[in-house]
Amino acid sequence: MKLHHIIESQQFTVPVLMELFNLADSMERxxxxxGTRDYSNKIMALxxxxxxxxxxxxxxxxxxxxxxxVIATESAAExxxxxxxxxxxxxxxxxxxxxxxxxxxxxxxGGAARAAAISAVPVINAGDGKGGxxxxxxxxxxxxxxxxxxxxxxxxxxxxxxxxxGRTVRSLAYLLGKFERVKLYFVAPKPLxxxxxxxxxxxxxxxxxxxxENLREIINEVDVVYMTRLEATEGEGMxxxxxxxxxxxxxxxxxKAIVMHPLPRANEISPGVDADHRxxxxxxxxxxxxxxxxxxxxIFDGR
Amino acid sequence: MKLHHIIESQQFTVPVLMELFNLADSMERxxxxxGTRDYSNKIMALxxxxxxxxxxxxxxxxxxxxxxxVIATESAAExxxxxxxxxxxxxxxxxxxxxxxxxxxxxxxGGAARAAAISAVPVINAGDGKGGxxxxxxxxxxxxxxxxxxxxxxxxxxxxxxxxxGRTVRSLAYLLGKFERVKLYFVAPKPLxxxxxxxxxxxxxxxxxxxxENLREIINEVDVVYMTRLEATEGEGMxxxxxxxxxxxxxxxxxKAIVMHPLPRANEISPGVDADHRxxxxxxxxxxxxxxxxxxxxIFDGR
Amino acid sequence: MKLHHIIESQQFTVPVLMELFNLADSMERxxxxxGTRDYSNKIMALxxxxxxxxxxxxxxxxxxxxxxxVIATESAAExxxxxxxxxxxxxxxxxxxxxxxxxxxxxxxGGAARAAAISAVPVINAGDGKGGxxxxxxxxxxxxxxxxxxxxxxxxxxxxxxxxxGRTVRSLAYLLGKFERVKLYFVAPKPLxxxxxxxxxxxxxxxxxxxxENLREIINEVDVVYMTRLEATEGEGMxxxxxxxxxxxxxxxxxKAIVMHPLPRANEISPGVDADHRxxxxxxxxxxxxxxxxxxxxIFDGR
Numbered sequence: 001m002k003l004h005h006i007i008e009s010q011q012f013t014v015p016v017l018m019e020l021f022n023l024a025d026s027m028e029r030x031x032x033x034x035g036t037r038d039y040s041n042k043i044m045a046l047x048x049x050x051x052x053x054x055x056x057x058x059x060x061x062x063x064x065x066x067x068x069x070v071i072a073t074e075s076a077a078e079x080x081x082x083x084x085x086x087x088x089x090x091x092x093x094x095x096x097x098x099x100x101x102x103x104x105x106x107x108x109x110g111g112a113a114r115a116a117a118i119s120a121v122p123v124i125n126a127g128d129g130k131g132g133x134x135x136x137x138x139x140x141x142x143x144x145x146x147x148x149x150x151x152x153x154x155x156x157x158x159x160x161x162x163x164x165x166g167r168t169v170r171s172l173a174y175l176l177g178k179f180e181r182v183k184l185y186f187v188a189p190k191p192l193x194x195x196x197x198x199x200x201x202x203x204x205x206x207x208x209x210x211x212x213e214n215l216r217e218i219i220n221e222v223d224v225v226y227m228t229r230l231e232a233t234e235g236e237g238m239x240x241x242x243x244x245x246x247x248x249x250x251x252x253x254x255x256k257a258i259v260m261h262p263l264p265r266a267n268e269i270s271p272g273v274d275a276d277h278r279x280x281x282x283x284x285x286x287x288x289x290x291x292x293x294x295x296x297x298x299i300f301d302g303r
Numbered sequence: 304m305k306l307h308h309i310i311e312s313q314q315f316t317v318p319v320l321m322e323l324f325n326l327a328d329s330m331e332r333x334x335x336x337x338g339t340r341d342y343s344n345k346i347m348a349l350x351x352x353x354x355x356x357x358x359x360x361x362x363x364x365x366x367x368x369x370x371x372x373v374i375a376t377e378s379a380a381e382x383x384x385x386x387x388x389x390x391x392x393x394x395x396x397x398x399x400x401x402x403x404x405x406x407x408x409x410x411x412x413g414g415a416a417r418a419a420a421i422s423a424v425p426v427i428n429a430g431d432g433k434g435g436x437x438x439x440x441x442x443x444x445x446x447x448x449x450x451x452x453x454x455x456x457x458x459x460x461x462x463x464x465x466x467x468x469g470r471t472v473r474s475l476a477y478l479l480g481k482f483e484r485v486k487l488y489f490v491a492p493k494p495l496x497x498x499x500x501x502x503x504x505x506x507x508x509x510x511x512x513x514x515x516e517n518l519r520e521i522i523n524e525v526d527v528v529y530m531t532r533l534e535a536t537e538g539e540g541m542x543x544x545x546x547x548x549x550x551x552x553x554x555x556x557x558x559k560a561i562v563m564h565p566l567p568r569a570n571e572i573s574p575g576v577d578a579d580h581r582x583x584x585x586x587x588x589x590x591x592x593x594x595x596x597x598x599x600x601x602i603f604d605g606r
Numbered sequence: 607m608k609l610h611h612i613i614e615s616q617q618f619t620v621p622v623l624m625e626l627f628n629l630a631d632s633m634e635r636x637x638x639x640x641g642t643r644d645y646s647n648k649i650m651a652l653x654x655x656x657x658x659x660x661x662x663x664x665x666x667x668x669x670x671x672x673x674x675x676v677i678a679t680e681s682a683a684e685x686x687x688x689x690x691x692x693x694x695x696x697x698x699x700x701x702x703x704x705x706x707x708x709x710x711x712x713x714x715x716g717g718a719a720r721a722a723a724i725s726a727v728p729v730i731n732a733g734d735g736k737g738g739x740x741x742x743x744x745x746x747x748x749x750x751x752x753x754x755x756x757x758x759x760x761x762x763x764x765x766x767x768x769x770x771x772g773r774t775v776r777s778l779a780y781l782l783g784k785f786e787r788v789k790l791y792f793v794a795p796k797p798l799x800x801x802x803x804x805x806x807x808x809x810x811x812x813x814x815x816x817x818x819e820n821l822r823e824i825i826n827e828v829d830v831v832y833m834t835r836l837e838a839t840e841g842e843g844m845x846x847x848x849x850x851x852x853x854x855x856x857x858x859x860x861x862k863a864i865v866m867h868p869l870p871r872a873n874e875i876s877p878g879v880d881a882d883h884r885x886x887x888x889x890x891x892x893x894x895x896x897x898x899x900x901x902x903x904x905i906f907d908g909r
Contacts, residue, residue: 033344034403064372073663090871097895263397266388357700360677360704361704363704567692569690569691
């Protein structure tokens with residue numbers, strides 16, 4: 001498997017995903033021994049037009065575990081001085097001369113695709129705009145289900161929170177739709193339910209789904225509860241109890257099911273849940289390193 | 304000696320300090336040849352909730368001389384985007400998945416201890432709040448006295464400047480109190496004298512000290528003059544002459560005594576003093592690298 | 607050739623420039639294989655008192671291709687916390703203890719020279735003030751002419767844009783004046799023509815030059831068109847057509863001539879020109895890496 005630009009979840013077929021996940025599994029041995037020097041001749045440029053320290057750290061750590069080097073900028077202020085109004089295309093051409101791969105975060109939908117169109121080096125999309133993509137997050141989420149549940153075909157997943165605006169859950173719903181016999185439970189207050197485009201896609205691909213307003217009603221049926229934030233604007237008082245995870249609700253969750261969260265969490269998961277072995281959100285972070293290492297190896301070395 | 308979390312000066316016993324200082328001595332050979340690759344499989348995360356470029360540079364340089372890698376953030380603005388209001392504990396758990404040691408600067412007293420309580424990887428406190436600790440600074444100060452004066456037992460140290468609010472001098476006074484027959488001269492304007500908690504501690508431990516208002520009166524008695532800033536609010540006109548170091552005062556300083564300063568200095572030491580071999584404040588900075596390297600080695604490799 | 611501080615273009619003689627350019631040529635093989643580990647025991651400190659992400663990336667990439675490590679700060683805000691009003695000299699002394707070479711960007715003319723005067727490690731000037739120097743930019747420009755045209759003696763160069771305030775074109779004019787039979791065409795609106803000091807220098811050194819107001823008039827005579835920005839204050843409507851490069855003008859440019867630009871460009875070169883093999887501005891960026899690598903090797907290893 002040879003990868004080049006990583007721009008959107010849609011570009012991955014199920015066989016490529018499985019090959020990527022096998023490679024990610026093998027990365028664990030490298031992390032366990034602290035890393036390799038195999039890619040010490042590679043430089044990653046992190047070209048972030050908006051702050052995302054968490055995503056930056058994950059990519060930097062993945063690159064360093066492979067022995068590689070990193071040059072990075074993530075401040076909007078820096079960028080205005082960087083570019084002096086130059087086109088995204090010019091900036092990407094220049095940064096491509098300084099590096100072997102560009103990881104780009106941009107505030108506009110399609111920013112990464114524009115970069116990829118002219119870049120001499122591979123471009124990885126690390127988030128492009130509110131309604132855009134963040135494919136490596138979707139991949140690490142799917143990898144976590146694969147690793148924890150052992151299978152993705154036939155998995156039953158509750159997606160909980162602000163589904164209307166959550167880039168993460170939208171991408172994940174899309175990727176899950178590629179697999180067989182998946183069942184999706186969209187649990188959100190009505191105004192924050194999954195939008196028409198995803199619903200349309202799922203109907204077209206004959207993916208089973210239901211829309212719910214209380215996690216408690218369906219929690220005993222699912223393999224995965226994927227929690228996300230309700231926007232702060234909802235207000236503490238307004239917060240409906242059906243979109244929360246706590247110790248009492250964990251008692252209803254099947255024994256082999258898991259609870260995921262893309263982090264950072266606000267208060268939608270009680271800290272008392274953390275010690276439960278079914279709470280995998282911190283393992284999810286670790287899986288992000290493995291998936292990003294696998295992507296980098298596939299870009300640098302893949303056949 | 305195996306170290307894990309480095310949270311406060313109090314955790315170090317005199318034998319551990321001496322072992323650490325011997326290790327620091329041996330680090331000088333590594334620095335002289337530009338570094339080692341022995342720790343190229345280690346990643347340090349610098350998790351700074353407030354800016355401190357000087358401290359960051361010192362830790363980064365120490366880590367790199369050991370062959371290690373660094374991921375870093377130090378901007379408050381970045382952190383607000385990093386955490387989106389998540390708990391310190393959640394942030395530390397995530398960053399621990401990206402790294403092998405966390406160096407943390409926090410604006411709250413006890414921040415580092417909270418991090419250490421839940422961290423899967425060692426945490427080094429690089430300053431926690433105004434009245435908190437900065438143990439690696441205190442260690443490098445003590446190491447400088449050890450290196451320059453050859454002994455700490457029986458040393459006579461003048462601490463000069465704003466002693467009431469100086470985190471550095473407070474920590475150093477504390478550490479010095481662990482040794483035998485130490486004499487401390489607190490030289491400060493009355494409102495800026497050493498606070499009750501330290502005075503109480505020294506009385507309890509039967510450490511000899513005196514409180515003075517003019518460095519000139521006691522400079523001929525001491526082995527170490529540890530200068531610090533008087534706060535800018537004191538005003539140029541208000542600045543009492545007894546808390547300054549210049550060439551004329553250096554004539555009164557014993558030949559084997561030294562002048563220290565944690566830097567940055569304002570104008571409390573005349574630049575004319577710099578060329579005097581007894582002015583060791585720039586060697587102090589270099590000693591900081593050695594002590595931080597020794598701490599890292601003791602964390603990664605200690606038995 | 608052993609280099610130490612790199613402060614201003616004037617310090618380079620023609621033989622030293624030629625030796626440097628030969629070394630830069632040889633760096634291309636190192637870049638082609640992704641880098642070397644030869645300088646893995648070296649640390650570069652990037653001490654930027656103002657943002658310049660582009661220049662920082664170029665130096666970082668050059669250092670990393672040589673196997674070296676980088677510690678960096680480039681935010682004015684950070685610096686105010688770094689220095690707390692300390693002198694430039696104190697800061698440089700401290701940073702010199704953390705590193706093997708300092709690359710400095712300062713807002714004051716002469717900042718780098720002040721640093722070099724007291725620094726224990728070599729200082730490279732990466733720009734000092736509006737009317738100051740940026741010698742590595744001038745070197746990479748000259749290297750690009752050397753590489754593309756094969757000779758600098760006898761070269762005919764049009765310098766286009768805001769010549770009065772352009773640090774880049776001023777430095778380049780100065781360096782070109784060191785070579786034989788060079789002809790310079792200064793193409794600028796009258797109020798933005800080359801200033802008296804450079805004119806005086808060229809007259810003294812008997813360098814042929816002319817002052818023009820329309821690139822079209824002389825483009826068929828030259829080997830190099832060096833485009834720069836007209837200041838934004840000129841206004842779109844005010845912009846005289848004689849200082850632009852587009853496809854129609856490219857038809858008048860000799861076949862072996864080249865078009866250069868220090869980047870970032872605004873709209874003074876039409877994107878339609880990019881595909882022309884005579885448009886070398888993106889190769890110029892790549893040459894910057896080679897020249898900076900050659901400077902670093904000459905500092906670390908030169909005899």
